[in-house]
Amino acid sequence: MTHFFSVLGIWLGALFTFAIFSFLYKDNPFYKIAEQIFVGLSAGYWFVYTIFFILMPNLFNPLLQDFAVNWIKLIPAVLGILMLLRLIPSIDWVSRFPIALVIGTTSGIFFLRYLKSDVINQLTATIMNPFHGANWVNVVGQILLIVGTLSGVIYFYFSKKHEGAFGVTAKIGIYFLMVSFGAAFGYTAMARISLLIGRLQFLLGDWLGIINP
């Protein structure tokens, strides 16, 4: 029985792989079927994941194990239920209360998190002695790092017109941003191609057995 399900799993994987790849020719019913199954399974997966890995350990288990200590968790539970009332149009305004709490918490957390990690820490890492390097390549790199970061930040300052010395600095900033986007593109392309190689390995190895997976 296990062997049957193992073989069925491989065949299902192969058929869905072909169904998705059929989109390369043109949009067709096989692709649409696979696409909708993907959407449904994704939603189902996250639904179950949320119950088992978020709500059970943080809400249901504490309430069931020691209600006297954890009764305060009833408040977010009630707010969570109010959130679900958004599905009923006549009383959907009730969901504003939990949304307000989520938005307020997110704003408070993000304010501090981004201030520390994305502003202060990045500036601290940039303020360094560029000439303190093991070799000339490091020194050049560190100078580029400082110039690139500062000019890039200047580019994002839109309250002043980009002209004169300010405009030139902003232009240098764009060049650094372009290199950064190019590198990001290169990495993304490689990641996608490695996924494609993985699919081909599955088809030729696990499914057809032509190569060793």
Added chain:
Amino acid sequence: MKRKIPLIITFVVGVVLIFAEFIPHKPFGLISGELEKWYLIIAGFAIILGQLNLFKVNLFKIRYKQQNWQYFILTLVSFSVMVLCGIFWGTQNNPGVFGNGAAIATAMGDKPFDYLFLNVYQHLSATMFSLLAFFIASAAYRAFIARTTESNLLLAAAILVMLGNTSMGSILTGWLPESLKFLHLPRISEFIMKYPNTAGQRAIMIGAGLGIIGSSLRIILGIERSYLGGK
């Protein structure tokens, strides 16, 4: 009441969380810790709301026989099957309503939820993203037409990073003498990633960070209210 109370909640929660960072004494630490746990629980309900809404939207599409409505039956069926498998027999380390599902796991090799995840979901997900390899190539063909200095830089950085991370890069420049090792493609790729790329990323991070701080303040102070809706 419909708008003022949510604004007050947002203000109080946001201010308490910011103050708690600077006042490491009771009750601020406790309150902020508890609020973060509440946030997690409510966010969990928000995810469930999203899934239920997807179910509702698809149900309406089928009911009113919108274009391609037949395919949305599959969405509902696959969603229901995945949810029921998870709830009835649980996941790898979590028992479901019917217990740990040892018998069915022995027969299938995995629990039904994990079986669907490994044999259908993972394949669909990997193939869907690998499909982008083809589209990214065609997009690059159009985007990388080297007309300006900016597009030249983008093109050069992408090519050098890609070549430097493959064996082709080592083969192409492996013959270079020791004195010119800095021109070795893997080293150029590493240099680009370590310095100019980091500089660009840092500029973006600082810019985005300042933007997020500004937006957070606007929300906490009640200047930004779009999350409350139009009514």
